[in-house]
Amino acid sequence: MRLIIFIGMLCWMVAGTVSAQTLDSPDGNLKLNFRLLDDGTPVYSLQYKGKDVIKESKMGFRIRPSYVFNKDFTITDTRFSESDTTWKPVLGENSEIRDNHKEMFVALQQNGTGWLLNIRFRLFNDGLGFRYEFPVQKELRNFTLDGETTEFRLTGDHKAFWLPGDYDTNEYPTTVSKLSEVASLTEKVRQEPLAAKAFTPGLAVQTPLMLKSADGLYINIHEAALVNYPAMCLDLDDKAFVLTSHLTPDRNGARGFIQTGSVTPWRTVVVSDDARDILASNLILNLNEPCKLADTSWIHPVKYVGVWWEYFTGQGSTWAYTNNQDIVIGETDYTKEKPNGTHGANTAHVKEYIDFAAKHGFDGVLVEGWNEGWEANFAYIKEHIYDFDKPYPDFDVEELHRYAAERGVKIIMHHETTSSVADYERQMEDAFRFMADNGYDAVKTGYVGPIIPRSEYHDGQWMVNHYLRVAKTAARYKVMVNSHEAVRPTGLCRTYPNWFAQESARGTEFESFNGNAPEHTTILPFTRLMGGPMDYTPGIFEGDLSVYGSNKAKLSTTLVKQLALYVTMYSPLQMAADLYQNYEKYPDAFQFIKDVAADWDNTYILEAEPGDYITIARKAKGKNEWYIGGITDENAREAVIDLSFLPEGKKYEATIYADGKKADWRTNPKDYVISTKKVTRKTVLKQRLAPSGGVAISIREL
Known part of the structure; x- marks a missing residue:
């Protein structure tokens, strides 16, 4: 009983x-x-x-x-x-x-x-x-x-x-x-x-x-x-x-x-x-659902350069083809418009970036300002701003497709909507079909400004559904999506892995407005990156923008910290964001950006304190190569880098990109030294990081 x-x-x-x-x-x-x-x-x-x-x-x-x-x-x-x-x-x-x-x-x-x-x-x-x-x-x-x-x-x-x-x-x-x-x-x-x-x-x-x-x-x-x-x-x-x-x-x-x-x-x-x-x-x-795409063979990591940073540096390069502010999309014949002479997305200039990408092993070239409508950019009250399948007269889609394909490079499409989302939804199917027809397999979408429909916000339910509609539509055309100014991510890159990167936070472009503090990138991995990979666009070598003319901004990091961000700021989409001419000035430092992976087998968090410092090591997918990035805030510190994650019984060579003795983000950001050292899994490296500095290390098995 x-x-x-x-x-x-x-x-x-x-x-x-x-x-x-x-x-x-x-x-x-x-x-x-x-x-x-x-x-x-x-x-x-x-x-x-x-x-x-x-x-x-x-x-x-x-x-x-x-x-x-x-x-x-x-x-x-x-x-x-x-x-x-x-x-x-x-x-x-x-x-x-x-x-x-x-x-x-x-x-x-x-x-x-x-x-x-x-x-x-x-x-x-x-x-x-x-x-x-x-x-x-x-x-x-x-x-x-x-x-x-x-x-x-x-x-x-x-x-x-x-x-x-x-x-x-x-x-x-x-x-x-x-x-x-x-x-x-x-x-x-x-x-x-x-x-x-x-x-x-x-x-x-x-x-x-x-x-x-x-x-x-x-x-x-x-x-x-x-x-x-x-x-x-x-x-x-x-x-x-x-x-x-x-x-x-x-x-x-x-x-x-x-x-x-x-x-x-x-x-x-x-x-x-x-x-x-x-x-x-x-x-x-x-906590996200498993991948819903039956075929993911076309999804891959991307390292890219682009016609982008020049728009922020104060050199006069523009997204727009003409200075006529009275353009009416669908009615204006751009072949009859007077070019302004500063349009960055022109065929000859894009070929320069394609050549650079091909020479240095980059996968893609982002081109912003290629399509009709940029004269009305930031005209937030206007609904029909852009055409997403009509290039400017000086941007030859077919020729650039041929030229890039011959060199093993893909052009990355840009769909800036200026948040006229209702119009983008009307054009979306045609836009992705245009991409597929012309060999594009990645797109950067943008949502600058107040949303149209005017009843909605960026983070509301209707827009949350829109971002996912873009990812699903892109998947049908085998296109990978990198969304900017979108709702912060919540791990949906697992379910829809073609949605492989987002901005959705304060990225490198704000450096050109004197806008990021030294501690900024020691915080983002604890906040924004918790939900998914970020297209932070690191790699700026020339941190003093006054050398270009009107822009007086200065970056808040040393050059070596810019290298370390490729490891600490995870993304399978990584940009070498500076003007390509600056990489040609510092080929030894640029080598790290060329070498570093964008997809990984293992990640090891070695040191971390939000707002102060982060040191991370990662193993490249399918390779016996490891990369380490360490960064600090405005305070100099000594990073302690324990290499016990390396396999036993092997010897390795580490190439160390370090801040120089006089490096300081305020006064001498480009002071760096490169050295090599034989290491094993028993090695513990101790490396000084300058104020807002860093260390970047590549390790290969001997």
Whole structure:
């Protein structure tokens, strides 16, 4: 009789009719607790090695017009499972990724309405992911979100690496402060001159949000698998230190249009007491669906040069073919227009870059300003700005296709929309067909300025769906996509690996506006790059732009730090962004850019502290070659580089590109020295990094 009662109680617990459940990570370091409060509000909490990471935090939604969907719940079912598998990314920092997690699925029903809501938790050794699932049900089919009430209740006034909440841009400089100081600093940060800004009401910050607690925990909050849902900012209560999900609305205030049978993105919390573990985490990738493309053989890493940096340097080179500001796309005959003489994307000039790429082994040449319509660039009120299959008269598509193909080089297409997205969608099929017909297999898309349709923001649900439509359409034509000014990534490069890079943060172009601080690239891997690879466009050797004329900007790095960024800023798309003439002046330093890989078998995080320094080593895919990049902020330091990741029983030669004794980003950025050294896996290198300097090392087996 007692046995029967015990079994009955066990079944009762598994069925989920008790309100409290716990889940441990596979290694036991993380513990998730979930329960319902007395009023039926779902809450969760998270501990790491016995320390609170997230205190008990509420969950749920508000539904228009005035329904609460965050309390008065009953648990109807609870299920547990676990998984330990490996998978191979098409492109990545590692050739194989382990997905080892435990899962708790909780089914809820709201009393009174009868509405159903499920919550799925996955706990990994490096953090937590959870999402909401809206099951198909008779009582609820289509509805509009008024908000998501997910909380992240922190344990104190953490150090934060933050951008102000904004629906239209993620190109603010990162501010480092205590959470309690965000309010006093936000207004100043919002003054940053950017092409489109749409501030969140109230106090909010963007994700990925990097935090460090007073007791030494590193915490990163973001989202994974953002599909058919608005991007999330975080409202900040800077007295109680509570972050609450803030969904990007449309301009009518709707936060999302939902049909039951769908799911939300995963909310992610990556945590460790070692900053290196944050950079090594694959949690966000693991929470995305496997690759949906049947054939990925055409997807490959790309190293490229381009007609690009000259537009920023002050030499007078322009995107536009003519100075006529009264162009009407589709009606103006450009052959009758007077050329301005400064158009950069002309056939002869592009051939120079093709020749340079072919000589030095680069895969592609990006050409911006090739197509009709650039005279109206930044005319944000105008809807039909560009034609994406009509080149300017001085850009010979067929000749350049032939010339590049003969030299084993691909031209990279550029689709700048100036955020007239409705017009781009009308032209998109023709644009990608044009690319396929003319031998292009990669495109850089751009979304500068306020969105058209004028009811939308960059980070809203409609635009989130647009970016994915571009990736899917491009895949049908076997085109790889590099999106700029798009919503910050959430690991979808796993599911759609042709979406192989994004900008979605403050890139190198801001250096030409005197806009990036020395610490900037020591922060981005902990923030922007948590969601996926970034087209940061490093490799600027001539950091004093005043040598070109009107631009007085100076880069915030040494030349060697620019080399190191090819390792620390992961991307399978890497640009040698400077004018090709500058590489010809420094061929010995340029050799590292030529050699460094863009796709990897293994990655080793050797040193890391957000905002201060990063040292990373990587093994090139399919080769016995390793590359190391180390960078620092405005403070000089000594990098300690342990080579124990190298295979045993072998000898290697390391080529070390180092800051010179007098190197300093402010006064002597181009002082560098190159040396070689025999090394083994027992070698520990100690290398001085200059202020905002770096070290870059290539290692080959002897």
